[in-house]
Amino acid sequence: xxxxxxxxxxxxxxxxxxxxxxxxxxxxxxxxxxxxxxxxxxxxxxxxxxxxxxxxxxxxxxxxxxxxxxxxxxxxxxxxxxxxxxxxxxxxxxxxxxxxxxxxxxxxxxxxxxxxxxxxxxxxxxxxxxxxxxxxxxxxxxxxxxxxxxxxxxxxxxxxxxxxxxxxxxxxxxxxxxxxxxxxxxxxxxxxxxxxxxxxxxxxxxxxxxxxxxxxxxxxxxxxxxxxxxxxxxxxxxxxxxxxxxxxxxxxxxxxxxxxxxxxxxxxxxx
Numbered sequence: 001x002x003x004x005x006x007x008x009x010x011x012x013x014x015x016x017x018x019x020x021x022x023x024x025x026x027x028x029x030x031x032x033x034x035x036x037x038x039x040x041x042x043x044x045x046x047x048x049x050x051x052x053x054x055x056x057x058x059x060x061x062x063x064x065x066x067x068x069x070x071x072x073x074x075x076x077x078x079x080x081x082x083x084x085x086x087x088x089x090x091x092x093x094x095x096x097x098x099x100x101x102x103x104x105x106x107x108x109x110x111x112x113x114x115x116x117x118x119x120x121x122x123x124x125x126x127x128x129x130x131x132x133x134x135x136x137x138x139x140x141x142x143x144x145x146x147x148x149x150x151x152x153x154x155x156x157x158x159x160x161x162x163x164x165x166x167x168x169x170x171x172x173x174x175x176x177x178x179x180x181x182x183x184x185x186x187x188x189x190x191x192x193x194x195x196x197x198x199x200x201x202x203x204x205x206x207x208x209x210x211x212x213x214x215x216x217x218x219x220x221x222x223x224x225x226x227x228x229x230x231x232x233x234x235x236x237x238x239x240x241x242x243x244x245x246x247x248x249x250x251x252x253x254x255x256x257x258x259x260x261x262x263x264x265x266x267x268x269x270x271x
Contacts, residue, residue: 018092039083039093043100046075050104053168057112065112066172066238072104073161098140105164106136110194116171117181117190128191132167135198136160142202155207158200158249162207166197166249169242176238197249205252 049072056065079097083089110129118125139160146156170193174181181190233240 038086039079039088040096042075042079042082043093043097046072046079046104047100049075050100050108053104053108054111057115060115062112062116062171062175065108066168066175069104069108069112069164069168070241072108073165076101076104076161094144098144101140101160102137105160106133106140109164109167110136112171113167113190113194116175117187118194120182120184120187121191125187125191128194132163132194132198135201136163139163139201153209155209157203157205158197158207158252159209160201162245162248163197163201165241165245167194169238169245173238173242200249200252203252205256207248207252 049068053065053068053072056062056068076097079093083093110133113132114126114129118129121128139157142156143159170190171181173179174186179186181187229244232243
């Protein structure tokens with residue numbers, strides 16, 4: 001007679017094993033052991049980049065820390081696409097990606113900007129950095145619970161990698177131009193930008209996701225602003241990245257206000 005299945009049979013207490021349940025076409029539960037290597041390896045690379053950014057900032061290597069955050073964003077954009085292309089999506093991969101994002105785009109930027117500038121403000125500085133980290137956690141949690149119902153063309157709130165790009169490019173531009181981030185007036189301005197970035201992450205402003213451009217045709221004229229962006233970035237990489245990041249961050253509130261202005265009001269009643 002077949003032995004009843006026991007969850008304790010899935011592990012011996014000595015090894016790390018992942019067991020996921022999926023439904024086949026017949027509606028039966030199929031237990032899958034193990035994880036997909038390629039997408040999770042890319043996610044691990046993103047996690048390593050975020051962790052390295054923290055270590056580099058602790059050692060005063062702020063340029064390397066900022067670059068590491070951008071490298072993490074690059075890997076973060078790859079893992080999901082690789083998983084879809086190779087049909088290797090899994091609940092474990094989605095959860096692992098979210099935790100990696102929290103480190104790379106929540107904790108790392110907060111600690112990098114705190115070490116570079118905000119610690120000169122004392123308690124206010126670390127509170128501002130903590131606000132950013134909490135906002136990133138809220139943003140990622142909201143994204144996860146709204147994943148199935150959200151409009152894929154837009155992000156609700158500024159995506160955490162893009163908020164991290166603001167912080168990282170600001171630190172990079174300041175360090176590259178030999179600007180001391182701990183000067184009182186500048187540190188206050190940086191604290192304001194950090195908190196505003198946090199607010200935009202948890203806001204309800206809609207940001208275009210560019211996801212539908214992956215497989216769609218666009219008018220030739222669209223290439224002109226793309227070339228302009230490349231020109232700005234290549235002229236001075238850190239300042240160019242900061243400019244592009246800030247323009248995108250402002251696009252959410254501006255498009256919201258503009259959309260409300262274009263919405264026709266209620267017709268006035270005539271006597």
